[in-house]
Amino acid sequence: MTMYAAGVDAGSTQTKGIIFDDQMRIVGRGLVDTGANTTKASERAFQAAVRGAGIDPGDVKYTVGTGYGRYKITFGDTQITEITCHAKGAHFIFPKTRTVVDIGGQDTKGIRVGQDGEVADFVMNDKCAAGTGRFLGVAAQVLELSLDDLGPISLKAQRPVDISSTCTVFAETEILSYLAQKKKLEDILMGMHKAIAARTVSLLQRVGMNEELTFTGGVSRNAGMVVALQEAFEMPLNVSEESQYIGAIGAAIFALERAAVAA
Amino acid sequence: MSEQTAAQVAVNGAQPSAMRAKAKTLVKNAFGEAWKAKEAGRKICYCFVLGPAELLRCFDMYLIYPEISSAQMAAKKTSLPYIQKAEDYGYSADTCSYVTADVGLYLSGNQHPLGHVPPPDLVINDTLCNTYYKWTEVIHDFWKCPVFSIDHPVRLKRDEKYPYDIEETYQQDKQYVVKQLLELIAECEKLTGIKFDPERFRKNLEFGNQMSALWCEIIDKTRNAPTPFDAVLDGYGYIAGMNTHKGTAEGVAYLEAVKTELDQRIVKGTGAVAEERFRLLWMSAPCYPYFRKIPEMFHQRGATFVYTPQFMQGTRGTYRSKMYDLERPLESYAESMLDYFHGRNPRQAPQWSMGWWGGKDDIRNHLDLMRRFNADGIVFHAIKSCRLNSGGFADLREHLSREGVPILMLESDIADPRFFSEAQVKNRIEAFMEGLEERKYYRARAAV
Amino acid sequence: MATIDEIVQRCQDQVGDLAFGYVRDWKKRNPQGKVMGYFPVYFPAEIAHAGGILPVAILGGGNRIKLKQADAHMYSFMCSICKSTVELGLSGRLAFLDLFVGSPICDAARHMPNLMQRNVPGLTIDLLYYPGNLRTELAIPYLHREFNRIRQLLESVAGHAIDDEVIRRSVCLYNESRRLVREIYAIRRDSPWLILASECYLLVRAGTFMPVEEHIDLLREVLAQIPDRHARPIDKIRVVYEGAFCEQPPVEFIQALEEVCYVVDDDFLLGSRLIREDVPEDGDPLLNLACSYRDRSHCSSVQHDLRRLKSDDLLAKCRSAEAQAVILSPAKFCEPGLDDQVHHLKRFDREGIPSLQMEFQERMKDFDGVRTQTETFAEAIQFYAN
Amino acid sequence: MTITAGIDLGTSSTKAVLVNERREILGKSIRRTGSNLELAAEKTYQQALAQAGITAGDVDYVASTGFGRSTVPFRDIQMTDLTAHGQGARVLFPGTRSVMDIGAQSTRAMRIEPTGQVKLLRMNDKCAAGAGTFLVRVAKYLELTVEDIGALALKSTQPQMISSVCAVLAESEIINHVTAGKQLEDILKGAMLSIASRAQALLKRIGLEQEVTLTGGIGLNAGMLQALEESMKQKINYHAELGAYTGALGAAILAQVRLRRLRGGADVERTSALAAAA
């Protein structure tokens, strides 16, 4: 009988669930908003992933919880930090990765990854919304756009504006004044993406970024951000279809390993 | 009382070292007796931990170590109000918090948690750290006392050949230090009215040599598995006990007691933690405001510290490879100050490794340390205050991680509790330990 | 003939050029010539000059350089100049150097050369160790020997001997350039509207990378034109600036100060002006240089000499420049500068001279805060002083 | 009679005050700044003049301050908000030694001399977490007006603490509090306490001296004032009627000082550089 293992990544904004079969294949995914109740959200993400895999929750032999809300995942077997899981997940998909840039809903991380996918070092910004997904969320709100639109529109930019405020709140005011000046929407958007990229670079400098870089987290789904980051880093980035699930994938790999040991 | 009980609480089922508690008494006495000494007419000399204690003791001077004083404030969780006083006075939060804590002490009428500290009759600094010079100037500013600097030049270990005669430079530098020591002796004679007694100096150096021999044996005991003491939690206690009594019979007695205790622990198989799973090197000084907390976060996961270069750097002269030559005391005294900094050393002893002048040797030395102490990884404790000790860590990490050494970088401060973020430190330690576990897992799997 | 504005602009372009275009051109013009770099504060440039080596001060990367690699190699609380200097090395921008000499003037500067040595292949590195204790007479013979060792080092770069006679000739040239700089400073003290601090800064800075002969010509050209400058005095407070003996603030920072006040004296680029009198032109030149370093120099935060208090020096500077106030502005994370600032602060408080404390960083780009603080400070004097 | 005007052109509101040589206030007015700074200055000035029943021709000297100080076309002199607030605070409360100025986009702490002269200052201009805008956003989010939230917060019995130090991230916490069914007044009080702790940290850095005076529009918010007093465990001065005008008032009074010097002749040489430039 096939053995299954699960990883659940309870992020501050969104919670992700992944089911692996014993051939290291992803067979189910779940993505829900975290909201106020992390425990419920992780259950829902897990259930969604199980449904997607077409299996029974009982078939899952081992579940690893990760992410900022990992200790609230009550049904899991163990918890591992999101840093370790992101490194593991990124290494799984891009084995040559040495640096992971993870831009999530409320934080940005830079992780230096060793040869075996272990964490060599990391830096994290989780105190200030500037430079995180939240910045884009706020902007989308002001501009009355959906998050999915930001990337494609920004890619049309010809002359990106310069957002001088680092603070998200003041940047919002700046965006409004650019709108009042009738600047093009795409130029404003790209300006914001560049502002985030600049912050990300200065954070990442502290762990070093000379070798293969992988961009993960929900914000990596935004194509405009990928372009802005590549320009700022002056090097190409790996981005996977699964990038928002990388943490959950890492957790699921650990779960699979532990399940194998237990068996 | 509370500290006694705290010291006796077993971490993770392990038995704490009794000599760590004993060190506290020694340090406390060293401070407590200061006023008595002053009243008895002895001169008070502020000197840094690597200062020429053995020499100064020849003049019956009572030694006060500003660094130990600040560290004690921090360890007693009382440093913050002192530091803030200094900041209110104008000092920046970006400078060495040992200095700001000390300034706070002066601004508080010299009321130290361990007792009332008398003002200095003389301050002596050396060149271990450039901040010492500024610190000395600060002390001078406050107390207008005479100041003496022993300048021992720092020479880069060049990866390339020297285009001049480095040996000759060394000899000249040595003479330069010797001459300064002679000036110091004259100054001390003038200040205390006591004539320099070479015999007494020799005697102090002899105590120093005995302490060196003992200390080298002690620090090698962590090569045992399990290690009988934790290099941070216990080790820094021993250092404090020893440094306050350098060149004295008490110092020798104390180290003998430490050694005896450790031998007994080894025989009984008592480790620093109940179950030793990982052995780590700790680079630079501890975070004194959370002195117990950080090592205990490691202990909880079965990791313990087996070495810190401060064992050597923090105890100048107290190492076997450099016993004082009693036939030429001043010269060999000068050598002990100079050698650590001098690029002429073909290859410094690996134990010294701090990484700020050795070129590529710094990397090799760290790898040697890993082997010598059979360690699983290195923890670099980047101290916000201390550029001297922390300045090279990021670079060492770059090089060492290329060599496959698991490395953790922690950031906090030596005396300023505001720079310790528990969540952040915990997060880092957790991720690091997960990595070590994973490595162990893969190694075990590969071995099968 | 170029106007002062044009000369200053040219200097500014050269200073901002992170590729060191001027020096590279010089190398093209002098195919046999060697170039050495030194880290502040001070280096006896005369010895290098005498060996036909162009001495270039490596003063960090200013506010245009992007730190792409240095951050990963350096600890966060290091001053900007150390970080950006390492970045210059790591990014290959110092490849034109035949030698780099650092000085362990502080804990940060102690690490920097070692970091360079480990990470910049092909760059030859050494240290010049200044005596930590200048009070004792022992400092002079020590420094004399040290300069001799530097001579040997430079000879190995030059590929030939550098004898006393040639050094004496270089000393004369450097004396001349120091005299001209002093002259410009004197004019600025008397009529600060004729030549601004930011202009002065750029003119002196040019001397940190060009041959002294060219710099002398440049200074003479400027001096000749100053009297004819059209500028009228406006009512601003007169201040002395202190804190930039090592790391240098961006020119925009100096300009922001100047919008609000006249900076009538300063310690910008102190290393190039460290020796405040002529170095004796005959006798043993290295001994003369050693004595000048100890006894004919300005104070800096990294020279330790309790024979004279640094605040005495600064106070004298303020008095002779008739300054109403002093701006104490060390570099962020510069331990020696930050510590001295307090010493000055207390002294000036006692003397009843207003002082403004404010940190700078070479990489800063936003000067609003600087302007607001300086303005408020100036207003406190303008509205309230009697 | 010598009449001077102070115009404080702030990021969110513009204030004007007219005073005579006996420091009596002849007229004052306040209005939203909006996007046209010159217009805001002009309109606010006219309103104040109308209130005083005089015309611009009756005014001897105009001082401008605030972030838009250099855009006031009819100014004779300009000064930073710090200088103006220092003087204003001291006029309103002569015992003032520390001034806390919480504006829409910035937080400033100053230590002042008995004369009102600024001795030491610390600013926080880059982060919204300690500034008035934060409250405006919270109010908007909770569908309240800025004017309402103060009174509401006073009713709080169990303030909901906010752990985030970022204004934006704090909003997510507030959402969570709302979904968890917490009382509005408790949520508001939590947000105010969070600003108060920021302000307190800044005040600490100037070495707090008594008395402490709060200036700026934020003091109109009674809940905020209470939050500050609670978290600092001490009395804080705020002038309910003139607090929002502190900057304009200070500028108007310094204009009197300046004018006296100019007229007295003693200081003619030292006409402000800025006035000369203007």
Ligand SMILES: Nc1ncnc2c1ncn2[C@@H]1O[C@H](COP(=O)(O)OP(=O)(O)O)[C@@H](O)[C@H]1O
């Ligand atoms: N399609 C999308 N385009 C752009 N951004 C997105 C998209 N989907 C999600 N995001 C961003 O990703 C964030 C969530 O990322 P995630 O890595 O799941 O964060 P966390 O783990 O911190 O909750 C959202 O806040 C949003 O800003």
Ligand SMILES: Nc1ncnc2c1ncn2[C@@H]1O[C@H](COP(=O)(O)OP(=O)(O)O)[C@@H](O)[C@H]1O
């Ligand atoms: N009537 C009011 N009640 C409560 N708060 C107010 C009121 N008016 C203004 N505020 C607060 O004061 C802030 C603006 O203060 P102000 O000193 O006018 O700022 P600025 O000078 O920067 O424009 C606003 O962000 C708002 O939070």
Ligand code: SF4
């Ligand atoms: S700067 Fe803005 S985004 Fe950053 S912490 Fe402050 S309020 Fe939040």
Ligand code: SF4
């Ligand atoms: S800088 Fe470091 S070595 Fe120097 S005094 Fe401070 S803590 Fe000690």
Ligand code: SF4
């Ligand atoms: S700026 Fe200060 S800290 Fe940096 S190298 Fe120079 S003296 Fe040292």
